[in-house]
Amino acid sequence: MDQHEDTGKDREKDAEKDAEEQAERAREVHLTMDLCLRIGxxxxxxxxxxxxxxxxxxxxxxHLGLRHAEIDVTFTALSMSHQRSVDDVPTLMMRHVQQRDIDYEDLTAVDHLVRDVLTDRADLYLARSRMATIVSLGHAFPRWAVTVAWMVMAASVGVFLGGGPVVSMVAAVAAALIDRVQLVLARRRLPFFYLQVAGGAIATLLAAAVAATPIEVDxxxxxxxNIIMLLAGIGLMGAVQDALTGFYLTSSARLIEAMMATAGIIAGVALGISVANGIGLELGQLVPGAYGISDLPGVLLGAAVAAAAFSVASYAPRRAVAPIALITAIAAGISQAVTVAGFGRAAAAGAAAFFIGLVAYAVAGRVRVPPLVVAVPAIVPFLPGLSIYRGLTFLAxxxxxxxxxxxxxxxxxxxAIALASGVILGEYVAQPLKREARKLESRLAGPRLVGPFRAMTRAERRELRKQSAD
Incomplete structure (x- = not known):
């Protein structure tokens, strides 16, 4: 009888132990899926x-043990499911994207976190703790510094377009007004479309007001x-990348968002032009002229400073600012050379963007940031603000x-399409095709602008741990 009782107790203990192990495994599955969704x-x-x-x-x-997980990414939501065996009930988790702020400081921190996880320098629990820290911490510099960066960017774009000191000064003042007004409207939860309308109207009306004074300004x-400043925050490159890599639903949503944001700029500028014409102020039509040799240094300097200022406004790490400026200056030289050779603006922009995508991969590895942090600021000076303004004035x-x-x-x-597709084509050419990366890259069907470029082998992980121990 005692033997039967002991056997029954052992079975109960084994059952309790199995239940605890299953609960612990289920808990780790949930924590891993939550971490992946937060990273995504x-x-x-x-x-x-x-x-x-x-x-x-x-x-x-x-890497954390969830093999063959199903992942679905759309523009507004991410979902992830995992089933350990055919007999188990699958686990499904979803997470909605609440806001879309360009924040390259957090993006770089998450990218480093992912690399530490894949190289066994951070386990699941440390990774979750670091992820919570990234989300909760503020930025290294105050918000007013972002406004100053926008001012510098707008002034530099004025130099890039061939304007003088007065143009740069007025553009900087308009940029400050646009940024502060958009910040107030955003806190009141107005849609991004109305923020763009306000920005376009402010830039146009301020330019008309200055033109009515004795000050000589174009x-x-x-x-x-200021149109280029407003266009800088539109994620067209991500939309084109999604279209090229087969994520058509997400690409369509991003294209619609980009179209609505651009339509807001057009509506705001058109409103400003109508008001200016109604009160008898002439804004004029911008007809781009040929750049002379003496103008080329100003063009290159304006493009470089504009890209660097945008990277600062997007909270890019400081170590990436100077390389971004240098890449942009070279790209501006390439664009001017293509234009002088007799090609159109789209071809010139595409050639500059291809160069940016080609070198962004190598430069990003040197300064330890994702290539996206280098590529996006570098294409900002080439955004088609000039063509948009000319089109609106002709239509008016x-x-x-x-x-x-x-x-x-x-x-x-x-x-715009030439810029986005040129950068992505440059990434296609630049990224090394190594045998260890082919298994991972075959699942992507596209270039990598964020995240690990390949999975590390066991030998590489052992060597990295050995170096860390030394």
Whole structure:
């Protein structure tokens, strides 16, 4: 009898132990899935492509023991499911993307966290703790510094377009007004479309007001500089990358968002032009002229400073600012050379963007940031603010000029697509095709702008741990 009682107690203990082990495994599955979703949310909200987000989440999940997890990424939500065996009930978790702020400081921190997880320098619990710290901490410099960075960017774009000191000063003042007004409207939870309308209207009306004074200034250059500032926050490159890598649903949503944001700029500038014409102020049509040799240093300097200022406004790590400026200056030289050779603006922008994508991979590895942090600021000076302004002024004139306005707006679209596709093509060419990376890269069907480029082998992990111990 005692033997039967002991056997029954042992079975109960074994059953309790098995239940505890299953509960612990289930808990680790939930924690791993939550970590992957939080990483994916941070990457997606910062402008990373859906292919990059999916591959990064899958890499972390595989490394932490969740083999063959199903991951789905859309524009507004991420979902992840895992089933340990055919007999088990699958676990499904979802996370919605709450906000979309370009924050390259957090993006870089998450990228480093992912690399530490994949190299066994951070386990699940340390990774979750670091992720919570990244989300909760503020930035290294105050918000007013971002406004100053926008001012510097707008002034530099004015120099890049061939404007003088007055154009740069007025563009900087307009940039400060736009940033503070948009910040107030954002706190009141107005949609991004209305923020863009306000920005376009402020830039146009301020330029018209300055033009009405004895101060000699080209208001069209002021408006164009601020249009480029407003275009800088639109994630068109992520939309094109998603379209090229097969994530058509996410690409369509991002394209619609980009179109709405651009439509807001167009509506705001058109409103400003109408008001200016109504009170008898002439803004004029911006007709780009050929750059002379003496103007080239100003063009290169303006492009470099504009890209660097945008990277600061996006909280990029300080170590990346100087390389971004240098890459942009070289790209501006390439763009000017292509233009002088007789090619159109789309071809010039595409050539500059291809160079940016080609070198961003190597430079990003040197300064320890994702290539996205280098590529996006570098293409900012080449955004088609000039074509948008010309198209709007032609449309406002009406009559014979309507067809020219439509052509100018179509040119703006072609330039934007050339910039995005050129950067991505450069990434395709630049990224090394190594045998260890092929298994991971075959799942991506596209270039990598964020996340690990390949899974490390066991020998490499052992060597890295040995170096860390030494």
């Amino acid at each position: 949310e941070m990457l997606l909200s910062s402008g990373a492509g859906a292919a990059d987000v999916t591959a990064t989440m899958r890499s972390v999940a595989d 208001p069209s250059l002021v408006v164009t500089a 004139d009406g009559g014979f000029f309507v067809s020219q306005g439509i052509l100018a707006l179509m040119t703006a679209i072609s330039v």
